Each structure stands twice: as C-alpha cells, then as structure tokens.
Amino acid sequence: MILAVDAMGGDKAPLEPCRGAIMACQMDSSLQVALVGDASKMSSFLDEAPAEVRKRIHLVHTDEFISMDESPSVSIRKKRNSSMRLAMEMVRVKDAEAVISAGNTGAIVAGGILVLGRIPGIDRPGLGVPIATLSSRVSLLLDVGATVRCKPINLTQFALMGSIYMKSLVGVSDPTVALLSNGEEDIKGDDVVLQAREMLKASSLNFVGYVEGKDVPLGTTDVVVCDGYTGNVLLKFGEGLGEGVMNLMKEEISKSFLPKVGLLFMLPMLKKLHYRFDYERHGGTPLLGVRGTVIKAHGRSRAKAICNALMVARDFVARRGVQTIEDELAKGGI
Amino acid sequence: MILAVDAMGGDKAPLEPCRGAIMACQMDSSLQVALVGDASKMSSFLDEAPAEVRKRIHLVHTDEFISMDESPSVSIRKKRNSSMRLAMEMVRVKDAEAVISAGNTGAIVAGGILVLGRIPGIDRPGLGVPIATLSSRVSLLLDVGATVRCKPINLTQFALMGSIYMKSLVGVSDPTVALLSNGEEDIKGDDVVLQAREMLKASSLNFVGYVEGKDVPLGTTDVVVCDGYTGNVLLKFGEGLGEGVMNLMKEEISKSFLPKVGLLFMLPMLKKLHYRFDYERHGGTPLLGVRGTVIKAHGRSRAKAICNALMVARDFVARRGVQTIEDELAKGGI
Known part of the structure; x- marks a missing residue:
C-alpha cells in the first residue's frame, strides 16, 4: 500500500513528516510512503532510516507549498505544484491510496473537494x-x-x-x-x-x-x-x-x-x-465525504503523530472507508 | 442592601436557594435577602437560620414559577407572577438592588430585557x-x-x-x-x-x-x-x-x-x-447590557454556589457595575 504524505505541511515540516514516514514503515513492512516536498531538504533526514525501510520511502520533488495563512481556496487552485495538491493528485490518479497532511486545514478541505470530488449525497465534507x-x-x-x-x-x-x-x-x-x-x-x-x-x-x-x-x-x-x-x-x-x-x-x-x-x-x-x-496517539482525522482517503494530521504533529496518522490512513483504506460511506449513502441516505 | 433571589429557579430549588441565602447573610451582616417563591415550601428551610440572620431574610410568596423547559419569551411574558418575573420587578421598582436566579437562562435574559430594559447602545445582552x-x-x-x-x-x-x-x-x-x-x-x-x-x-x-x-x-x-x-x-x-x-x-x-x-x-x-x-467558588455570572444587576447562577447550584452568586451580586452593585457600563458607553462606545 502506497500512502502520499504532504511533507511540507505542518509546523515541523519536513523533518517530522520524514521521521514519521520512517517510523510507520518500520512498524508495517507492507507500507510504502511517497513524501511530496522539497527533496533537497528531505533526503538528509532519510539517512537515519535502515536500508530496508529507506527503499520503501519515495521522494516526489516540488519546491512549491501552501503555508498556514494562505487563502485555502485560492492557494489550492493556483498552486498546482504545491506539495499538498500533488499529494492529492496522486490519490486521484491512484498512484497512492491515501493522502496525509498536517498543513492548512482549509486547503486540505478545498483540495479534497476540488481534486477528489464529493461523495454523491454529501454537500460539505466533515472532519x-x-x-x-x-x-x-x-x-x-x-x-x-x-x-x-x-x-x-x-x-x-x-x-x-x-x-x-x-x-x-x-x-x-x-x-x-x-x-x-x-x-x-x-x-x-x-x-x-x-x-x-x-x-x-x-x-x-x-x-x-x-x-x-x-x-x-x-x-x-x-x-x-x-x-x-x-x-x-x-x-x-x-x-x-x-x-x-x-x-x-x-x-x-x-x-x-x-x-x-x-x-x-x-x-x-x-x-x-x-x-x-x-x-499524538490518535494523530489523524479523516475528512469524511470526499471520494478518496484524506487524513488531516495536527498542525503541530511530530513524528509519532504523523506515524499514527499514516496508520489511521492505512486502516481507513483497508476497511474501505470511502467506499463504505458511498455504498451506504447510495442505499438511501437519511 | 436587599438582594432578590428567584428561589424557585434551579435543579435544587427552593432548598438550596434558601440555604444559600442563610449562608450569605451569615457572611455579610449588612445583607438582606428577599426569597421569591412558594412560602409554604421555603419557611421550614429557614428554621435552620439563627434568629439574627432569619430576620434579614424576607419571604415574598408566589405559587407560579418558570420551569427549565418552558419557552423563555413566552413564559416571562405570560407568567407575570412567576418567581423570576417578580424578583426582576423588585429590581425595577428599586425594592431590591439585584436579582439572582439559577433558573431558565433564556427566561432570565428575556426577563432582563423585558423588565429592566437594555443599556443604550447595546442590542443584545451577554453573560x-x-x-x-x-x-x-x-x-x-x-x-x-x-x-x-x-x-x-x-x-x-x-x-x-x-x-x-x-x-x-x-x-x-x-x-x-x-x-x-x-x-x-x-x-x-x-x-x-x-x-x-x-x-x-x-x-x-x-x-x-x-x-x-x-x-x-x-x-x-x-x-x-x-x-x-x-x-x-x-x-x-x-x-x-x-x-x-x-x-x-x-x-x-x-x-x-x-x-x-x-x-x-x-x-x-x-x-x-x-x-x-x-x-461553585465563582458561582454567579452577570448579565451584562441590561439596566439592572442580574446574576445568573448555575442550574445545578447548591447553597455554596447561591451564596457566592449573592456575593457577586453584592460586589457588582457596590462597584456600580450597571452604571459604569452605561457611563462608559455614553462616553462614546466603540
């Protein structure tokens, strides 16, 4: 299972997302993580990882990112090469099964709607x-x-x-x-x-x-x-x-x-x-109502919280979370 | 200083309001409390009080009261003899300096506006x-x-x-x-x-x-x-x-x-x-923005909390709380 991480999102990026990815790959040997962000900044952080783990972590380079105080709807639309947008696109084209971000909440929500689309019957997603x-x-x-x-x-x-x-x-x-x-x-x-x-x-x-x-x-x-x-x-x-x-x-x-x-x-x-x-133990909040697994991590997330968000994403994918909501809604809604 | 208590308000009425009044009068010998409510239910509770304290507690009888689940605006308008409305009227005609109630919050707010009126420059009061x-x-x-x-x-x-x-x-x-x-x-x-x-x-x-x-x-x-x-x-x-x-x-x-x-x-x-x-230590919340001292006590108030709400009322009156807000607003507002 490949999970995409917006490695430039959050107060401690990209260090803690990198460390969180290593931690998660150590815990689960079936996991692969795509770290989307500035490769020059990330690569040195990955030296800490054992070779077996390192080979399951992939760097997807971009030098554009969305900061915490940017307008969500504008930034996600205009910054097509931002780490968050690219990570979401990976889910859309099925290069990854889920996206995890500790970045700008509004942009995550706007991106989920714009890139992945809403589940039929849902007007607005909820965290x-x-x-x-x-x-x-x-x-x-x-x-x-x-x-x-x-x-x-x-x-x-x-x-x-x-x-x-x-x-x-x-x-x-x-x-x-x-x-x-x-x-x-x-x-x-x-x-x-x-x-x-x-x-x-x-x-x-x-x-x-x-x-x-x-x-x-x-x-x-x-x-x-x-x-x-x-x-x-x-x-x-x-x-x-x-x-x-x-x-x-x-x-x-x-x-x-x-x-x-x-x-x-x-x-x-x-x-x-x-x-x-x-x-930090829970670490990840699913964005319910969009057609893809989007997990929001806390803005202050350290490695442990990012790792847990990756586990939340893994379990949500394994349990077919999005599909389940879609199926249940198709059965009749409220 | 005479303070009016809506003795039928709150989950523990009228026992705890009665006990709270006794407690407050014991703490402050300059205080008098008017307990507005069902006199037949209240009088026995006052037997606990020492004679010197008892003579500073006055019973104002009524058998009407507003319950927690009644519509605030309707009940305060229609129930003209309710303990809450009567206690507020006492403040309006200056028979009491403040009103304390642990009753229906909405009715306290509606009563404050209806009976005492708003301070000029204030559209809606705030607790x-x-x-x-x-x-x-x-x-x-x-x-x-x-x-x-x-x-x-x-x-x-x-x-x-x-x-x-x-x-x-x-x-x-x-x-x-x-x-x-x-x-x-x-x-x-x-x-x-x-x-x-x-x-x-x-x-x-x-x-x-x-x-x-x-x-x-x-x-x-x-x-x-x-x-x-x-x-x-x-x-x-x-x-x-x-x-x-x-x-x-x-x-x-x-x-x-x-x-x-x-x-x-x-x-x-x-x-x-x-x-x-x-x-319970703080016990009372002033309703800011109405032309009279109105103190809301917690619905679950016991004697100690009611007593503290009476102390909050006393201090608010002593510091000319309502007049101060009115004067400052008259000076220019925002």
Whole structure:
C-alpha cells in the first residue's frame, strides 16, 4: 500500500513528516510512503532510516507549498505544484491510496473537494475526530473544522457519515447520534440546530437529541455532531487544558518534595489518564465525504503523530472507508 | 442592601436557594435577602437560620414559577407572577438592588430585557463568566448563553462590555480583548467573526485579534468574546472534563493502594488545582447590557454556589457595575 504524505505541511515540516514516514514503515513492512516536498531538504533526514525501510520511502520533488495563512481556496487552485495538491493528485490518479497532511486545514478541505470530488449525497465534507472520553467509549466528534458554519443539511449529513463510520468502520452496532447544543431541552439551540434536529428525528439514525458540552468528555453518545467552528474550538480547548494541567502539575511538583513523592506513587495512574487524552496517539482525522482517503494530521504533529496518522490512513483504506460511506449513502441516505 | 433571589429557579430549588441565602447573610451582616417563591415550601428551610440572620431574610410568596423547559419569551411574558418575573420587578421598582436566579437562562435574559430594559447602545445582552485559567489571570468569557447566535455587532458590543468590566470592575488596566476563532490566522473564522474582527480593529479597545480554543484555559487574554452557543458549549465541556477527571481519579484510587498513598502526598496540590476550576467558588455570572444587576447562577447550584452568586451580586452593585457600563458607553462606545 502506497500512502502520499504532504511533507511540507505542518509546523515541523519536513523533518517530522520524514521521521514519521520512517517510523510507520518500520512498524508495517507492507507500507510504502511517497513524501511530496522539497527533496533537497528531505533526503538528509532519510539517512537515519535502515536500508530496508529507506527503499520503501519515495521522494516526489516540488519546491512549491501552501503555508498556514494562505487563502485555502485560492492557494489550492493556483498552486498546482504545491506539495499538498500533488499529494492529492496522486490519490486521484491512484498512484497512492491515501493522502496525509498536517498543513492548512482549509486547503486540505478545498483540495479534497476540488481534486477528489464529493461523495454523491454529501454537500460539505466533515472532519471526524475520535475523542477519547472518560467512559470506555471513543466518541466521534464532527465537524472539527472542515465546514466552519453549517446549514441544517450539513449537520444531518455529518450525523449520517458519523453513524456509518462508527457502525461500519469501528464496529459499534446501532451507534447513538447526538446534536451538540447549549442545553438538553428542546427549546435550546438556534434555527440551524433546531432544523437539523427535526430532520434527524425523521431519519432512520439512532438519534438521541441534544447533548451539552459536558457530555463530550463524558462520552454520552457514539457520535456528536456540531459545526466546524464549534468543534474546532472545543477540540483545542480540551488540548490546551490537558497540556496546561500537565505543565501546572510539573511546576507544582518542582516546588516541593511532598508532591514529588506522591507523583512517584501516582505515576501509573497519571500515565493512564494522559494516554486517554494524548492526541499524538490518535494523530489523524479523516475528512469524511470526499471520494478518496484524506487524513488531516495536527498542525503541530511530530513524528509519532504523523506515524499514527499514516496508520489511521492505512486502516481507513483497508476497511474501505470511502467506499463504505458511498455504498451506504447510495442505499438511501437519511 | 436587599438582594432578590428567584428561589424557585434551579435543579435544587427552593432548598438550596434558601440555604444559600442563610449562608450569605451569615457572611455579610449588612445583607438582606428577599426569597421569591412558594412560602409554604421555603419557611421550614429557614428554621435552620439563627434568629439574627432569619430576620434579614424576607419571604415574598408566589405559587407560579418558570420551569427549565418552558419557552423563555413566552413564559416571562405570560407568567407575570412567576418567581423570576417578580424578583426582576423588585429590581425595577428599586425594592431590591439585584436579582439572582439559577433558573431558565433564556427566561432570565428575556426577563432582563423585558423588565429592566437594555443599556443604550447595546442590542443584545451577554453573560460574562470569569474563567479561572492556568495562568494567574482570570479571563472573562462572554457570551456563554444569552445570545445563542450573534451578528458581528453583538460580538463587538460584548467586547466593549467585557473590556469595561475588566477595567472598571476588576481593575485590569487596558485589558486585552480577543475574538474566539477556529485558528489564529486572519483567514480563519466565518463572516460573522471576520466582520466583528474588522470592527474591533477600528475600535479603541486593546484588541489582539483571534485566539483559539486552547487559549481559553491558558488565559492568553483578559477578555474572550464568542457567541452564546459556543461559549455555553465550551464552559460545560470544561465543567464535564473537570468533574469527569476527578471521578476517574477517585475510581482509580479505589482500585489499588499505591495511588492512594500518592494521593495523600499530592492532596494539597490537587486541592489547589480543583480550587482554580471550582465553579461553585465563582458561582454567579452577570448579565451584562441590561439596566439592572442580574446574576445568573448555575442550574445545578447548591447553597455554596447561591451564596457566592449573592456575593457577586453584592460586589457588582457596590462597584456600580450597571452604571459604569452605561457611563462608559455614553462616553462614546466603540
């Protein structure tokens, strides 16, 4: 299986994408990775790789790339030789089975629509991120940034894709689906959420109504649907809180001896907690609704996160993720 | 100072509002509280109070109240004898200096506008909640649920009121103000956030641009502005995560002996952490933009939270919160 990596995307590019590709190829001997980017910058990073791994990593050279603050729709259209666009074209012409990028989210979404096209029945794609919750359940939160503000139909389509994802790709039978709102009562929500609720009530999904912000970390339902603005803010809030609390603990511990002794004893538990919220472990978010496997990695991704995004891509391809969504939608939609 | 409490509002009414009133009157001997609600249900709860405290608590009887799932605008209009409406009327006719309610948020907002009226220059009020952050800073997050979806002008007015609040009522000189968005780059945000950003850039506020979700717990700026839907979801997400982590820790600790020993040593630090995020400690959220002091308490408020909401109300009145916002707005607005 060949996977294409936009090696110029993300804050740590191209070093970390290169290292992530090596790591992934070491973990899975059936994997080949095409690193799309500035070959002169990448080649030295690949010297670290064992010969057997190195030969499964291919360099696709380009000196054009899309930066984080460029207009998504303009850059993906005009920069035909950008690393992101080229990596997506590889998927379109079937030179690669999936594309992974830690770059400009808007450009990834625009590129997915422009280069790969939408799945029939889907108006706007959604980024679905599996959220580790405090229950044993992993919930799928979508959208987390593909479609900033949504119409009711976008939310209902996210609900449908999220449900298919959890059922067919994760193996949850009859997944519960909820709409995120500013309260559980039916009177809450604005016109968009309210209309989406009525549409979902009339659907065949296992729709349980509204959930509140608190239900996301508690893992109340299998799928939580919201617009991309809210989902993105929420995801990053959790991330900031997690990192901040860890830093604060370290700081407190450095101040005195007593908590240091305590930490020693609590270490196994804290590690377990951190493991649940470690985004590097999950690392990749599939862009649901386009006709090709597109995995968005975190902008701050290091090698481990890129490697995990490659594993997410591999599994999504192996489980025929795109085809499954397309087939299920063709069967009747909502 | 007389403060009116909607004693029938919230999940634990009227017991906890009664207990909260007793607690507050014990803490501050200059305080009087008017408990508006079903006198037959409340009177027995007041037997707990010492005589000196009891005589400063007045019962205002009514048997009508607004429940959590009623339509806000309809209920506040039609239920003229509801505990919430009566408590607000007391502020309007100056029988009380402030109103505190843990009831239906929408009805509190609708009641504030209908009974007390808006401050000139403000189209929609905002609920501003002081957020304990991981830095030493307390940030003001608004709106957290008064105006579910906003126009750009609403967001700019929240920014203005938030800035006045932090400067004049908290004592932060030249407070920094940010707009919450799905990324720091200027290309992020939808039309609403984008237009608000341009308006705020042209204003006299110390506007620093966009912040992301992660900046909220990190306390990057003094004021964080967003629509009421997003703010509400965010606030409750943090709440759920905090409670959930505490529960998970308790659960892990109950399983084995080692972490229990650790906890003993870490207890002072954990208490400090919990103290930062304990919403009961803050307890009250002022509704900014109406011509009267309206403090929203959490729907799940127990006595301690109600007591703290009364203290927030007392301080807001003592610092002439409403008048200060009105005066500053009259000076020129944005």
